[in-house]
Amino acid sequence: MTIRIGIMGYGNLGRGIECAIAQNSDTTLAAVFTRRNPETVKIQTPNVPVYHADDAIAHKDEIDVLVLCGGSATDLPEQTPYYAKYFNVVDSYDTHATIPEHFEKVDASARQSGKVGIISVGWDPGMFSLNRLYGNAILVDGKDYTFWGKGVSQGHSDAIRRVKGVKDARQYTVPVDVALEAVRNGENPELTTREKHTRVCYVVAEDGADLAQIENDIKTMPNYFADYDTTVHFITEEELKRDHSGIPHGGFVIRSGKTGMNGENSHIIEYSLKLDSNPEFTTAVILAYARAAVRLYNEGAKGAKTVFDIPPAYLSPKSGAELRKELL
Amino acid sequence: MTIRIGIMGYGNLGRGIECAIAQNSDTTLAAVFTRRNPETVKIQTPNVPVYHADDAIAHKDEIDVLVLCGGSATDLPEQTPYYAKYFNVVDSYDTHATIPEHFEKVDASARQSGKVGIISVGWDPGMFSLNRLYGNAILVDGKDYTFWGKGVSQGHSDAIRRVKGVKDARQYTVPVDVALEAVRNGENPELTTREKHTRVCYVVAEDGADLAQIENDIKTMPNYFADYDTTVHFITEEELKRDHSGIPHGGFVIRSGKTGMNGENSHIIEYSLKLDSNPEFTTAVILAYARAAVRLYNEGAKGAKTVFDIPPAYLSPKSGAELRKELL
Numbered sequence: 108m109t110i111r112i113g114i115m116g117y118g119n120l121g122r123g124i125e126c127a128i129a130q131n132s133d134t135t136l137a138a139v140f141t142r143r144n145p146e147t148v149k150i151q152t153p154n155v156p157v158y159h160a161d162d163a164i165a166h167k168d169e170i171d172v173l174v175l176c177g178g179s180a181t182d183l184p185e186q187t188p189y190y191a192k193y194f195n196v197v198d199s200y201d202t203h204a205t206i207p208e209h210f211e212k213v214d215a216s217a218r219q220s221g222k223v224g225i226i227s228v229g230w231d232p233g234m235f236s237l238n239r240l241y242g243n244a245i246l247v248d249g250k251d252y253t254f255w256g257k258g259v260s261q262g263h264s265d266a267i268r269r270v271k272g273v274k275d276a277r278q279y280t281v282p283v284d285v286a287l288e289a290v291r292n293g294e295n296p297e298l299t300t301r302e303k304h305t306r307v308c309y310v311v312a313e314d315g316a317d318l319a320q321i322e323n324d325i326k327t328m329p330n331y332f333a334d335y336d337t338t339v340h341f342i343t344e345e346e347l348k349r350d351h352s353g354i355p356h357g358g359f360v361i362r363s364g365k366t367g368m369n370g371e372n373s374h375i376i377e378y379s380l381k382l383d384s385n386p387e388f389t390t391a392v393i394l395a396y397a398r399a400a401v402r403l404y405n406e407g408a409k410g411a412k413t414v415f416d417i418p419p420a421y422l423s424p425k426s427g428a429e430l431r432k433e434l435l
Numbered sequence: 436m437t438i439r440i441g442i443m444g445y446g447n448l449g450r451g452i453e454c455a456i457a458q459n460s461d462t463t464l465a466a467v468f469t470r471r472n473p474e475t476v477k478i479q480t481p482n483v484p485v486y487h488a489d490d491a492i493a494h495k496d497e498i499d500v501l502v503l504c505g506g507s508a509t510d511l512p513e514q515t516p517y518y519a520k521y522f523n524v525v526d527s528y529d530t531h532a533t534i535p536e537h538f539e540k541v542d543a544s545a546r547q548s549g550k551v552g553i554i555s556v557g558w559d560p561g562m563f564s565l566n567r568l569y570g571n572a573i574l575v576d577g578k579d580y581t582f583w584g585k586g587v588s589q590g591h592s593d594a595i596r597r598v599k600g601v602k603d604a605r606q607y608t609v610p611v612d613v614a615l616e617a618v619r620n621g622e623n624p625e626l627t628t629r630e631k632h633t634r635v636c637y638v639v640a641e642d643g644a645d646l647a648q649i650e651n652d653i654k655t656m657p658n659y660f661a662d663y664d665t666t667v668h669f670i671t672e673e674e675l676k677r678d679h680s681g682i683p684h685g686g687f688v689i690r691s692g693k694t695g696m697n698g699e700n701s702h703i704i705e706y707s708l709k710l711d712s713n714p715e716f717t718t719a720v721i722l723a724y725a726r727a728a729v730r731l732y733n734e735g736a737k738g739a740k741t742v743f744d745i746p747p748a749y750l751s752p753k754s755g756a757e758l759r760k761e762l763l
Contacts, residue, residue, distance in 0.1 A: 245562075
């Protein structure tokens with residue numbers, strides 16, 4: 108049986124899901140929904156309809172799972188509980204602090220409709236969270252470390268663009284090698300914000316802008332940059348386009364812990380990602396969980412779930428027997 | 436509710452489980468079973484009975500889950516299906532080729548008794564298998580790599596000990612850095628056995644033994660050494676004891692894959708372990724799955740399971756709400 112997937116929102120994530128569907132032969136793209144005029148939205152898959160978001164409910168019987176590709180700030184808090192009334196849904200809600208609240212809302216909605224809603228899927232939250240959970244369950248007496256990068260932070264890039272005199276910008280979050288090595292060596296360091304990551308900014312200034320002022324405005328910006336060692340490079344618009352148009356990201360989750368009657372043995376578990384395209388990797392994860400959502404629904408499950416609740420085998424199109432033979 | 440754990444077999448794994456129980460406040464050691472004379476077995480936990488293995492069934496109501504600490508060659512193929520008739524069980528069966536057969540036997544037995552049996556738990560099979568599964572489900576168009584080491588291979592150490600003139604030996608499996616780097620760089624190399632690992636041997640020879648002959652016998656040994664670049668160091672018994680008495684291990688599971696409509700973006704997922712004590716880490720994993728076995732049983736599940744079937748949250752003593760708040 109082919110899994111019919113709907114995409115709500117056609118930005119970077121929507122396009123990523125579309126690519127992932129093309130790679131997974133047990134899935135098919137049923138429809139794309141957009142808040143724009145559907146006639147202006149060109150998608151990459153032939154013969155798939157694009158509808159206005161307002162018409163989504165009318166197509167609920169054509170779709171096994173709806174992937175919500177909106178943002179966590181304003182879209183998903185509304186959309187996920189709403190669409191869970193009509194569809195199995197998967198989202199990538201990534202505001203860590205308010206995940207419990209989001210979960211409760213989606214859970215209430217999906218329990219009432221009898222649908223499954225998997226929230227906060229991607230790599231952080233998502234695969235990184237899973238590795239924190241596995242690491243904590245195995246090494247009870249231990250310490251967690253998460254490093255992000257090297258990669259583009261959209262939020263920090265946007266913050267720079269709001270600085271007076273800045274035309275465009277790209278910000279890379281870079282983990283500090285010496286901190287990473289200390290963790291890997293089992294030294295269990297206490298690390299400050301500044302010791303864990305540096306921030307590297309590529310800035311296109313407007314003609315005649317005060318570069319020293321821009322640099323100072325960036326480096327002293329509270330929350331975003333003030334607590335970090337920040338480097339600012341001024342480049343041309345052409346250089347930005349040529350050298351910084353990708354959306355790479357990645358990072359490291361490390362659990363460092365001890366076992367033995369007297370904690371005499373040390374262990375390091377490290378999970379790392381090196382990604383050319385943050386949205387395409389995120390959506391590759393989402394597609395695997397969309398498969399799981401449909402399978403759970405078909406078994407009679409309902410309500411909100413997270414990556415913590417999903418048996419790993421449910422992510423794969425292969426049978427249990429195939430997985431045991433090939434991958435165990 | 437405290438989980439009452441029984442240990443079947445008191446070797447390295449049995450002692451490791453005992454340490455893990457001491458670190459996990461929701462578990463308690465109920466009894467140790469041995470094929471030796473119980474009076475000769477001294478355990479590390481006060482006030483816990485040691486019984487003969489033959490008497491295990493009589494204690495089934497005192498134990499929530501029995502951890503089987505025997506070997507995969509002859510013990511577990513018999514023990515796991517047998518004890519699954521009476522107990523929830525967890526084993527670390529690690530003969531990859533015959534896992535499907537072992538699974539079927541344990542499944543038949545546990546379905547009949549209404550118990551849960553989780554097989555092949557540890558790090559390979561176990562955490563490495565999980566990472567192969569997650570990697571395959573996410574990066575559909577990709578390639579798997581597993582490297583082991585640096586670590587002690589018990590099987591290879593034993594093989595050296597059977598060579599004429601050898602008194603004792605320790606063998607380390609070492610991943611080849613240049614191969615590991617090529618994989619990390621996304622080069623997707625095709626690697627021969629020789630290109631992936633080297634073997635380093637520390638050998639204590641008997642007095643007057645022919646060292647050149649020993650070295651030749653080791654290096655040309657089929658299956659174990661002939662396909663590898665092998666180094667042999669002759670050392671004294673004191674040096675072996677002083678420098679090589681630990682049981683470290685570890686390794687790397689890497690999934691290298693592509694996304695995008697034309698495979699234009701590359702991604703690397705890497706999971707690695709660096710372990711001071713192979714048996715203590717293995718048993719730390721087993722303990723988490725013992726917790727899951729009891730929880731599944733209490734929910735009415737039955738039959739054989741593997742790490743692929745267990746929702747990650749079941750490994751943790753924390754509630755779903757706590758996990759979402761703290762680790763997602």
